[in-house]
Amino acid sequence: MVEEIGTTQDGDLIINVGPQHPATHGVLHLVITLHGETIKKVEPHLGYIHRSIEKMCESLTYRQFIYVTSRMDYLSSHINNHGCALLVERAMQIEVPARAQVIRVLMDELTRIASHELWWGAMAMDLGAFTPFFHAFREREMINEIMEDTCGARLTMNYMVPGGVQEDIHPDFVRKVKEFIALFKRKVDEYDEMVTDNIIFRKRMENVGVISAADAISYGLSGPSLRGSGVSCDVRKYYPYDVYNQVQFEEIIETGGDSLARYMVRIREMKQSISIIEQLLDGIPDGDFCAKTKAVIKLPKGEFYQRVETARGELGIYVVSEGATTPYRIKFRSPGFSNLSALDHMARGSKIGDLVAMMGTLDLVIPDIDR
């Protein structure tokens, strides 16, 4: 809507934030109406990185379509892959070996930490503090190296396959994860010193982007964004998959509904993920890392829905199968898409600097929104 850019009759400014903008971390395009410094309206324009993954998947087999999902929410690619693998396994009634289940959950939680780590650094950078970004990358790099050892990739893993995982974990895996946990526990307090307790940061986050529980549910928020409004919604608790029902962890809920609450949820979630990893790490059962599956997977006719908890919220995979080797229709309910839709509601009436804090705490990943 480039023609509309300009000034409204009330003297309000209409400006583009994005698709090339330092705060959008990607190609998000927001058209915002400003009255001075105050935001009157936020209008997202999407599609700059739309690859129509749903259409692509219609011509890919059930083994092949998993790799595309790594490219949706690239920060939680393991979890996306996991969801797809779970869907195929449930539809085909494949029994997954215990070892594979544990490995998958370990990978999921490592991914979650890595994703929150990046989010923390990028959000602090949006608020003007550059240093945390580099400090966050130090820890994230360790996770990336662990991933690289086992999966051979750092971002788009394609490690989970229907029936288990592609390869067994690397012999160094347990040792490296333990090293990481030891380092992370020391460094996570520094995060509080540098960012969380900082008075400027607190003032930037408190009472910014407040969304009530009812509104958050109505807007379809999920994951840490919804839990920041005090709604319990963890898929790992309510619809546990793999070994999530065998580990003890707390679902983090904050009741503030503002940016600080969402921030605290993610920071505390990292610590919960560490506890999940610690519980599983020493008792990885022996056995196969992948079940025997047929070379050609044909899903039975019907509809399947699988949800998983990614770092950003609830990812839903809806598959309509006609009994062929490829899905007839596939729909990814991406958490970012719904989270973004609440941005306008949150941002109205706040300052332009607050928009950055809101976008940061909603943790928008643009390929996840566009798919």
Place this chain on the structure above:
Amino acid sequence: MSNEELKAKLSELIPTATFEEGGEWTTLLIEPKALMEVMPLMRNDVAFNMDYLFCLTAVDWKTHITMVYHLTSTTYRHNLVIKSKLDKSKPEIETVCLIWRSAEFLEREVYELFGVNFINHPDLRLLILPDGWEGKNPLLKDFDDPINMIKL
């Protein structure tokens, strides 16, 4: 409520209700015209309290388009799927975005990818496709991408 309880309660409230079997959740089939009778009921009835619309999409069945609504309740944690068949030549249905705000974006997405017209939608514009997009809606089955690299 379990699936059976849901089904019983639903057929009690909506005498004309038909159900689709085979899915993991209760699947209710309704006429597009009846949408505005059923949806507010689902949202507001204390027994259902389906306050969370977590997925809204459409499926192109070549002869018709099916709208699929996935509902859940954050209090009872029961899930319900509501389906409605639309005419392929003129797909039209009432919007639900006044009941669940998340539907606003999801319906805009369905509008551009399937060409379904949502009546009374406050802001039915292209969201993903570029402005001035002409041609078929991309997720329809007869849409042919001239440069599809991965089609073997």
Place this chain on the structure above:
Amino acid sequence: MWSISKIASLVHEWLSNTFSATWVTVFEMVIAGVLVISLFAVLGLILVMMERKVSAWIQIRLGPNRVGPKGMFQSAADTVKLLVKEGMTPNGADKLLFNVAPFLAIVVSMLLMAPLAFAKDFTLWDINIGVLYVSAISSVSVISILMAGWASNNKYSLMGAMRSGAQIVSYELSAGLSIMAIVVLTGSLNFNDIILSQADGWWIFKGHLPIWIAFIVFLIAVTAETNRAPFDLAEAESELTAGFHTEYSGMKFALFFLAEYVNVFIVCAIGATLFLGGWMPFHIGHWDGFNHIMDFIPSSLWFFGKTFFLIFLIMWFRWSFPRLRIDQLLNLEWKYLLPISMVNILLVTAMAILKWHF
């Protein structure tokens, strides 16, 4: 021993012996001008390099290490790059104002350099109202930012300029009041008098708590006045891409960049002069022996040492803190800094009258 003032008087002597009085003045002005400009260039290079190294070490990086030994010539290479870049003027911009703005910024910082005492008996222009002159001229810099923002025909630039206007005008107050604290104690607006009054100890040590408060308020206020993080709302890259210099490129951008760093140097030099004794070596009361040893260190080293320490402090702020929001920025000034410095100036005045300071 060689000192800057000695060299200056030697040059003056030679010129007076060779030329007539009028030509001496002309030559001396030209030499001073060339020196200021070259100091500018050198300061720009050093400060940019310093900022990059400080930020790198804080951010567990190495920083520039490719051009020259330990990357020392990186900023020189950047300057060459900026010089050969095309300087574009956007369509619809007010061409005159757009092109004049960066030069105004640089001229203002050059003017500010005049009354500074770089070493013992070495001042470009020793005027008796130096402090007043500095506070008056430094507020002109906001005009160049407003010009740049308005003339760019870009909404981001305009918003950045407006923010910057509100910010600099507000923070001028508390910066002025904290400078006043020293003026009250010394009773002079001349920089050299202020430095000489610290011969038996710097004001920061002599002045008890009120001067500490004034010093902290001064640091915060000048950080805001020079548009440095955490008060860099005029450029706030995550909100306004680059604020008032969004549309600038090439050398015109470089001039803004240079002016920012030189401004930082100047405010730190003023801070060092007022609170840390300028070129005055570290003296303790009447310990004449100790004071004499300290005098062996050249006065220019003392001056630059103190100034660079303050510059490091300001860089340290930048790489530690998030940015404030515009309303919080103004709240901080009007609800905290201004009342505090007003009460503080009362305390200082009482202290000066009752002679409580050392």
Place this chain on the structure above:
Amino acid sequence: MYLVNYIKEVLSALRSLLIGMRRTLFYFTHHKEIITEQYPDNRATLKLADRFKGEVVMPHNENNEHRCTGCTACELACPNGTIKVITKFDITPEGKKKKAIDKLVYHLELCTMCNLCVYACPSDAIKMAQTFEHSVFDRNQLTKVLNFPDSKIMDGVE
């Protein structure tokens, strides 16, 4: 009371800022914490993970033999059409016709390193190499033939 709160607020704010500054000063003075890797300089010592997925290669032994039977499992497994198997018929010494590969064409520019071809290969003929510096000046150089010229299938691989 208001004044006391005011002063407390200012002091606690200053304290939080000083704590943050202490942390950054720690890193400013502790250069051992620096984690920068100077990439092109450390090429000699750079060690990539042994499973790193850089590109698909076909290992040959010293007799110029590979293990590929030309079954096209990799071609079918590939989601992007990266691999094309061109087969021919060899005449075995007994006079029988035998299917073998003529060329295994690999388009590196299309490859997403998803490992599905290696996973699908029944005879372990292809694997992932740890190279990662793939930039070339001509895009055509990215289309590679994986089997060496005049290479043969290893004995005993069916």
